Amino acid sequence: MENKNTYNVPTMAELSQKGEDPEVLLWIGCAGSYDERYKKVTKAFVKILNIANVSFGVLGPEETCTGDPARRAGNEFLFQMQALANIQVLNGYNIKKIVTACPHCYNTIKNEYPDLGGSYEVVHHSEFLNQLIEDGRLAINENELLKDQKITYHDSCYLGRSNHIYNAPRQLIESLQADLVEMKRNKENSLCCGAGGAQMFKEPEKGDKFINIERTEEALQTDAKIIASACPFCMTMLSDGIKNKEREDEVKVLDLAELIAKSKNL
Amino acid sequence: MISFQQILFIVVASAAAYFFLGRIMKIRKNILLGRDENRSDHPLKRWKSMLLVAFGQKKMFKKPIPAFLHLLVYIGFIVINIEVIEFFLDGVTGKHRTIAGLLQKWDLTGIYTATLNVFEFLAIGVILSCVFFLIRRNVFKIKRFHNPEMTRWPKLDANLILIFEIILMLAILTMNASDQILQERNVAGYPNTGLMIFSEIFAAPFYRPFDSSILVIIERIAWWFHIVGIFAFAIYVTYSKHLHTLLAFPNTYYANLEPAGKITNMPEVTQEVNMMLGITNPENDGQPPAEIKRLGAKDVRDLSWKNLLDAYTCTECGRCTAECPANQTGQKLSPRKIMMDTRDRIEELGDLILKNDEDFDDGKSLLGDYISKEEIFACTSCNACVEACPVTIDPLSIILQMRRFMTMEESSAPSEWNAMFSNIETSFSPWKFPPSDRFNWAEELKNE
Known part of the structure; x- marks a missing residue:
């Protein structure tokens, strides 16, 4: 089929056939591949990579779950099955550097794969986008939609406390000249969205409130009309929270890549 | 005189x-009834951690x-x-x-x-x-x-x-x-x-x-x-x-110097998985797999000595529990209780071992008699408890080892988790989507 645009999504299989080595492997993750909402984030990020002329490749159909939820739910066998299979594929393509928009994939590949023979330089898309801006490869245009707009950022546990990435996402929001407002609990003291540790895949235990509602209320208290997130699970939990509060018409949950894409009208 | x-x-x-x-x-x-774990690497970083956190009380100043x-x-x-x-x-x-x-x-x-x-x-x-x-x-x-x-x-x-x-x-x-x-x-x-x-x-x-x-x-x-x-x-x-x-x-x-999000590897599982996947490892080639102890932790002796040191160090200030998202929303999990239970149980078992012998079994265990499954299943692994502790105690480590026991030894994980496991096994994703759809987003993008 003829492409309607010029966006390219080269797979590692194609690239290696041509004998090409991309600068970076883009790890999509299961949410970015299948979840209708998060596919939009994947697409936004890929558009940015295209216009910034980043040479990248994806595993495409060869990618599988990193095993993060299995390990956190206590299934070490299944985790290692996934990890060892993925490492075989990654090492087979001689991958050196990986970028991903999923903090769970980021944490697993960066911190847990080395013990199983997979050592790569892993960067989260918030860091990667900042680097592109810093290197002058991605220009941020002034955008009326975002300029001085109140945006609050929700720290993902697997980026923040787990890996100390607090500044990159905030720097991105500030580069849009938006008005970054913090929630009461932020950075090291941020409150989880409720989905980590494989909670995404089960009902919460008995309590008197849902964690995502607690966090959503805190986000709404900032009066920001955009809640920026950097994690597929956080996005789901906060979007559900906003719907629960019936505020989905005025308050949007957007990923950092979507904000950048929006500012560039991509 | x-x-x-x-x-x-x-x-x-x-x-x-x-x-x-x-x-x-x-x-x-x-x-020392706990399992071995090497926490003697990077002595300089360790001295620094002790000076700043214990001596300098850095984390208290939150x-x-x-x-x-x-x-x-x-x-x-x-x-x-x-x-x-x-x-x-x-x-x-x-x-x-x-x-x-x-x-x-x-x-x-x-x-x-x-x-x-x-x-x-x-x-x-x-x-x-x-x-x-x-x-x-x-x-x-x-x-x-x-x-x-x-x-x-x-x-x-x-x-x-x-x-x-x-x-x-x-x-x-x-x-x-x-x-x-x-x-x-x-x-x-x-x-x-x-x-x-x-x-x-x-x-x-x-x-x-x-x-x-x-x-x-x-x-x-x-x-x-x-x-x-x-x-x-x-x-x-x-x-x-x-x-x-x-x-x-x-x-x-002896604090954990690894990134907080990293879960400790189980090398004893790696060998079996390698055999299942047909990956040969030159180091173990031809050797029978090492005898696998109990997977995960049911009782205090299955935990590492550092988990037990953590338990004795806990001063029950409750900063962990105050930060725990599950606890804040009325769920039963309290990281402080995990530490207090661990200490109570090791004191109890230590006495029994002293009166009887090394392998004494009183039929009780930390998981079950002290800590309930509901508590263990409630954790989001968000690391807020670990971050909050002024003396670098890691309640999450104990919780995750208990999950390993429940999932791998008892097969008593929640049914939704079992469904998630089988999705990963058959569709290579925690959700039940056909693997052939994984790359559909790229076609959608090209046709936008």
Whole structure:
């Protein structure tokens, strides 16, 4: 089929056939591949990579779950099955550097794969986008939609406390000249969205409130009309929270890549 | 001639040392019932962690006011205990204020006066802090001091420590005040200490009306009360949450230096998985797989020694529980309770092993008899508890090891998790989508 645009999504299989080595492997993750909402984030990020002329490749159909939820739910066998299979594929393509928009994939590949023979330089898309801006490869245009707009950022546990990435996402929001407002609990003291540790895949235990509602209320208290997130699970939990509060018409949950894409009208 | 007081002192001090060291050896033995784990790498980073977090109390300062008051008590604890040197000299030799006497001989009483005034200043600081802490704990409605696990012994323990510290400080002030009055009245045997300001202001007015012969007795009682109090406190501490005063140092030294999000690998599983996947590892080639112990943790002996050290170090401040998203939303999980249960269970099992033998099994276990599955399943692994702990305790590590036991040994994971597992096994994604759809987004993008 003829492409309607010029966006390219080269797979590692194609690239290696041509004998090409991309600068970076883009790890999509299961949410970015299948979840209708998060596919939009994947697409936004890929558009940015295209216009910034980043040479990248994806595993495409060869990618599988990193095993993060299995390990956190206590299934070490299944985790290692996934990890060892993925490492075989990654090492087979001689991958050196990986970028991903999923903090769970980021944490697993960066911190847990080395013990199983997979050592790569892993960067989260918030860091990667900042680097592109810093290197002058991605220009941020002034955008009326975002300029001085109140945006609050929700720290993902697997980026923040787990890996100390607090500044990159905030720097991105500030580069849009938006008005970054913090929630009461932020950075090291941020409150989880409720989905980590494989909670995404089960009902919460008995309590008197849902964690995502607690966090959503805190986000709404900032009066920001955009809640920026950097994690597929956080996005789901906060979007559900906003719907629960019936505020989905005025308050949007957007990923950092979507904000950048929006500012560039991509 | 050795006096009765000297003999008594030596007997009491020796008995205290015997019981204290006995408890320490027993705690050490209990901790070593845990599995091996190497925490001796990167000694420089470890010293730094200990200096900053234990000695410098870096993580306490997330809450500045309690941190300041706690720092006062802590400095008071260390500095005032320097005086114990003179207590020992006096106790053994039967003299009174040995160091003051020596310094007076060399015309250096000023040094003694300055030092004792620092001690007294800190004693006042400790009293004020402890009074504040008592009020905060019992009058203010601070949730973390009133969770379900903070009833009976833990609640009493916390209050006892504070009251004990106040009484010890009052004993010092009483002792110094009566000593000063006896010096004023030129009673023989009381070397010049110089003016000890705080006891003069706060304590002396109460004692001045008394006759010198009574003051001599009051001074003795206060002296004995203080030193026996310190001995008793030292032994008490080994049964109490107050053990953190000692164990915070090794615990921060052996802290986890890996990124908080990393879950410890299980190499014993890797070998089996490699065989299943047909991956050959030259190191193990041809060798039978190592015998696999219990997967994950059911009881304290399945945990690592560091998990058990964590449990003994916990001072039940509850900052972990106050930050836990599950606990805040009314779920049963409380990271502090995980640590308290672990400590209670290792103490129980340690005693049983001592009375019976190494492999003794009482049919009870940490998971089940102390900690429920509901608690373990509630965790979001968000690391807020780990971040909150002022002495680098890691409750998450215990929770995750228990999940491993439930999922792999008992197959008692929640059914939704089992569904997620089978999705990963058959569709390579935690959601049930056909693997052939994985790359559809790229086609959609090209056709946008």
